[in-house]
Amino acid sequence: MSKMLKNGSKGEAVTALQKQLVTLGYAIKVDGDFGAGTEKAVLSLQGSFGYDTDGIVGPGTQGLIDAQIGYGWNATAPDAYEKAQKAQGKTVAAPVDKTAAAGKDAAPAKAAPAADKTAAAKTPDKGAAPAPPRQEVSPAATCQPPRGRPHAMHAPSPSPGARRVSPPGAPPGTALDARANRSYPRRVSLPDPERTRRHIGLGLYIIGMLLGFLQLIIWFVGLPVLAGQGAILAYMCMGAVLAFPAGVMYLTFPRLLDRYDPEPWYALLGCLFWGGIAACGFSVTINSLVGEGVANVYGAEAGEIVGAVICAPIVEEFWKGLAVFGMFYFLKREFDGIVDGIIYASFVALGFAAVENVLYYGRAAADGGLAGMGANFVLRGILFPWGHPVYTSMTGIGFGLAREGRHKAIRVLGPLVGYGLAVMLHAMWNGGATFAGMSEEGGAIFCFSILIWFAFVTAFIGMIIALVRRRGRILRAHLLDEVALGNITTTELDIVTSAFGLLNFRMKYGSQGAEFIRAIARLSLSKWHTTRAQSQNTHTVSMDFILPLRVKIAKGRQALAQRGYR
Numbered sequence: 001m002s003k004m005l006k007n008g009s010k011g012e013a014v015t016a017l018q019k020q021l022v023t024l025g026y027a028i029k030v031d032g033d034f035g036a037g038t039e040k041a042v043l044s045l046q047g048s049f050g051y052d053t054d055g056i057v058g059p060g061t062q063g064l065i066d067a068q069i070g071y072g073w074n075a076t077a078p079d080a081y082e083k084a085q086k087a088q089g090k091t092v093a094a095p096v097d098k099t100a101a102a103g104k105d106a107a108p109a110k111a112a113p114a115a116d117k118t119a120a121a122k123t124p125d126k127g128a129a130p131a132p133p134r135q136e137v138s139p140a141a142t143c144q145p146p147r148g149r150p151h152a153m154h155a156p157s158p159s160p161g162a163r164r165v166s167p168p169g170a171p172p173g174t175a176l177d178a179r180a181n182r183s184y185p186r187r188v189s190l191p192d193p194e195r196t197r198r199h200i201g202l203g204l205y206i207i208g209m210l211l212g213f214l215q216l217i218i219w220f221v222g223l224p225v226l227a228g229q230g231a232i233l234a235y236m237c238m239g240a241v242l243a244f245p246a247g248v249m250y251l252t253f254p255r256l257l258d259r260y261d262p263e264p265w266y267a268l269l270g271c272l273f274w275g276g277i278a279a280c281g282f283s284v285t286i287n288s289l290v291g292e293g294v295a296n297v298y299g300a301e302a303g304e305i306v307g308a309v310i311c312a313p314i315v316e317e318f319w320k321g322l323a324v325f326g327m328f329y330f331l332k333r334e335f336d337g338i339v340d341g342i343i344y345a346s347f348v349a350l351g352f353a354a355v356e357n358v359l360y361y362g363r364a365a366a367d368g369g370l371a372g373m374g375a376n377f378v379l380r381g382i383l384f385p386w387g388h389p390v391y392t393s394m395t396g397i398g399f400g401l402a403r404e405g406r407h408k409a410i411r412v413l414g415p416l417v418g419y420g421l422a423v424m425l426h427a428m429w430n431g432g433a434t435f436a437g438m439s440e441e442g443g444a445i446f447c448f449s450i451l452i453w454f455a456f457v458t459a460f461i462g463m464i465i466a467l468v469r470r471r472g473r474i475l476r477a478h479l480l481d482e483v484a485l486g487n488i489t490t491t492e493l494d495i496v497t498s499a500f501g502l503l504n505f506r507m508k509y510g511s512q513g514a515e516f517i518r519a520i521a522r523l524s525l526s527k528w529h530t531t532r533a534q535s536q537n538t539h540t541v542s543m544d545f546i547l548p549l550r551v552k553i554a555k556g557r558q559a560l561a562q563r564g565y566r
Contacts, residue, residue: 019535219284
């Protein structure tokens with residue numbers, strides 16, 4: 001929120017605020033007018049959590065509202081007051097609330113009473129983030145599940161000997177020492193509501209891989225041997241020596257994009273192998289049959305045009321995009337938005353390109369010897385290695401928009417438009433190369449295609465940089481209240497949102513340190529998805545991850561403390 005909202009304010013920002021207060025259980029009118037009732041609800045919320053009760057909504061109070069929506073707190077719940085007091089490290093019996101609603105819209109009858117300003121922890125709401133609580137905060141106390149939706153695990157309350165939480169920016173070690181007396185379960189289990197769906201996806205993946213592998217064997221081993229062209233296998237082995245090492249090197253680029261919240265290795269490898277085996281296998285079968293069928297009816301030139309410019313883009317982008325859809329649908333908790341869509345699309349496309357290059361290099365060596373293979377390697381492996389990743393990234397962006405989209409139209413049209421763009425770009429490139437080889441003006445056509453291609457790639461890289469920076473801002477925005485509550489430190493916040501913080505932390509503390517930082521990033525993204533879902537009055541499984549992730553972070557910090565982390 002960029003400005004203060006108070007009694008008398010009007011507009012869309014007030015409407016959004018009122019919707020959030022309704023989500024928290026306050027029975028007020030949503031009319032875009034900050035009246036007495038809206039002010040009374042804000043005062044009640046501020047008093048419940050020990051904030052300065054001034055009725056003004058600035059960054060501090062807005063952060064509190066966003067946080068409590070993410071935690072599922074509700075003012076009408078019987079234990080709302082008790083939970084709010086626990087968030088401040090207090091244990092107070094809930095008094096009877098005799099506050100009556102006033103103004104044109106009213107606060108809920110069961111809302112927690114406002115705390116005395118002389119006794120409340122003063123948290124000015126004048127542009128600063130909310131101050132941290134003065135006492136130790138239990139992860140379970142500040143992250144309660146919605147009524148009727150209990151979490152699988154609740155963190156224990158602080159032990160009697162627990163010390164106070166140091167505010168953000170305090171000397172190293174104080175915040176960690178405050179958690180030293182707390183005990184946690186040996187293993188923190190995250191919710192797994194989509195386990196059945198994931199198992200179905202794994203079964204379909206295995207079937208697709210087996211069928212794709214079988215088709216590759218038939219087309220590139222069985223048929224050449226039966227036709228007496230077994231020598232082509234030796235040339236393809238030579239092509240593999242060039243294609244696979246280059247492909248591994250190209251994988252470093254999407255991995256750099258994935259630095260904030262790295263995707264799991266099994267998902268990335270699954271995309272890579274799907275592109276190289278399943279997508280290649282099905283594509284070569286369909287492209288070959290269509291191309292040969294058209295050539296038999298309309299001639300070789302027509303077969304080449306239809307196969308390369310029409311059939312190949314449609315078929316190849318479909319089978320590559322199917323892997324992105326699989327990540328989006330079957331591994332939804334590992335698919336957070338546009339950046340993840342680009343990363344998964346890049347991996348499946350690089351796997352496809354590597355195997356395709358083996359075939360191209362092998363054919364070039366069979367026709368033109370080592371010189372032909374070398375020229376093909378320079379063209380496909382050095383000058384234009386990012387063709388397939390750029391095409392399929394359009395599909396990834398489409399599914400990313402569907403994951404982030406708040407409107408049904410975006411969720412439905414995003415993947416379709418993305419796939420359409422992928423096919424169009426693929427067809428433009430294949431068309432330029434195909435028609436250049438058939439026309440007397442082929443050189444001019446090819447040069448024009450290259451210019452357009454480099455302009456598009458430059459714009460695409462700029463867009464990726466902007467999206468990655470946006471991901472960093474999202475992480476920071478949804479972790480500021482965690483710092484204020486003492487659940488993470490300002491140093492940890494900077495590590496999570498820095499370009500190479502995860503890499504440096506992994507180098508210092510190994511895989512245990514990397515898992516700790518990834519848990520913090522996952523907490524931020526879970527809160528982001530929850531806030532977006534709450535604004536649309538819909539449910540998201542991300543809400544169920546917030547509490548266990550907070551416990552996992554606290555447990556991870558304890559384990560790292562044994563290795564000298566302060």
